[in-house]
Amino acid sequence: MRGRRELRYAAHIEATEDEAARRSALSASMVSDRALRLAVAAVALAGACVAGYLTYVHYRPAALVCTGGGGCETVQESSYADIAGLPVALLGLLAYLAVLGLLAWDTELARTLAATIALGAVGFAIYLVSVQAFVIDAWCVWCLVNDLVIVPLLAVSTVLRVVRPR
């Protein structure tokens, strides 16, 4: 009799712990998604600022000066800075703005599209860094900040939003 009561008591405790764990996981998942959403917004905004600056100096070359340490002007003046007349920096700016728009929409499809853009940006960033290293033989610091820091961060945060439970 006593043994059966202990068993029931243990089962009750287990059920309660499971429920608590489930609620805690659900709560943590919600908080994490909110934090991820903020992270995507912050990274996309930072990327938009960098891409916006690079677009500005593309159209206003007088804003750029050659300095001893940097090859930014060489990269910006290179033929690889344009695709069919459109500055690569402008494409980047449009991509960041698209991610911000998709963040506001925030459906499953929007998350998938944002991850598509971010993963595509990673692949293109690898190509652009390779071009700087092996073809142009000059480094643009702001391009590297974008390609090696902002784009990977954006990819990680957007992919996490796709794979995490909602």
Add this chain to the structure above:
Amino acid sequence: MASQPRATPPSGAGPRNRNLLIAAAGAAIVVIALVAASLLLRGGDDDTEAAPTTGTTVSPSTLLDGIPQDRAVLGNESATVTLIQFEDLQCPICKRYQEEGFPGIVEEYVRPGKVKVRFSGLAFIGPDSEKALLHVLAAGDQGKLFQFADALYQNQGAENSGWVTDGLLERISGELGLNWQKLQKDADGPAALQQANSMASEAEQRGVPGTPWFYVQVGDGVPYQVRPGSFEIEEFRQILDDALSGS
């Protein structure tokens, strides 16, 4: 009795993985399209990427014909307004200024005798800058500093790629009708080096951060820095008209 975490199948994991696969596939298509477009539709003629080592043609510009030159100063010596240009012959932005901004300034302000331009060459990008600068200054001894600089910009190669070859300098010298032996001697002489050092000192004293960098001097006044928003003639028109109206 310790409770064991139950292995419950995550709800929606399948669709989420499917979405990730869709995103990855879409991204792969985007990357392939962008890289192909970049390789096939890239802009410009890439004249800064290949060092012109042989067979380069120099087309002497007629822009400067008939305009007086006194070493590093172009234009009417009695013009009260001077545009001072700090430039490095390897700098691609300087090349862009030379192509987009300089011709309009020459035609509208220098040729009519309203403004004179002072070349102030720097050599901070690398060895090719120094070699180019010393030869440009030496060309100044034969009255063609600005033509020589223009020809070098036309043939500008990738930074520090060794594009300023003796062959290129000799071809430019020949096209401009200069005495190549004298040019070489002057470029290696103390006067050109002293002039280059003097320009570098002036840049350091003024805190010039890079090139192209501009100052305007009215009469014997203190030169003041100007920052054109673009190399369009409209930008320089405003700057130079202001200076002329105050002179």
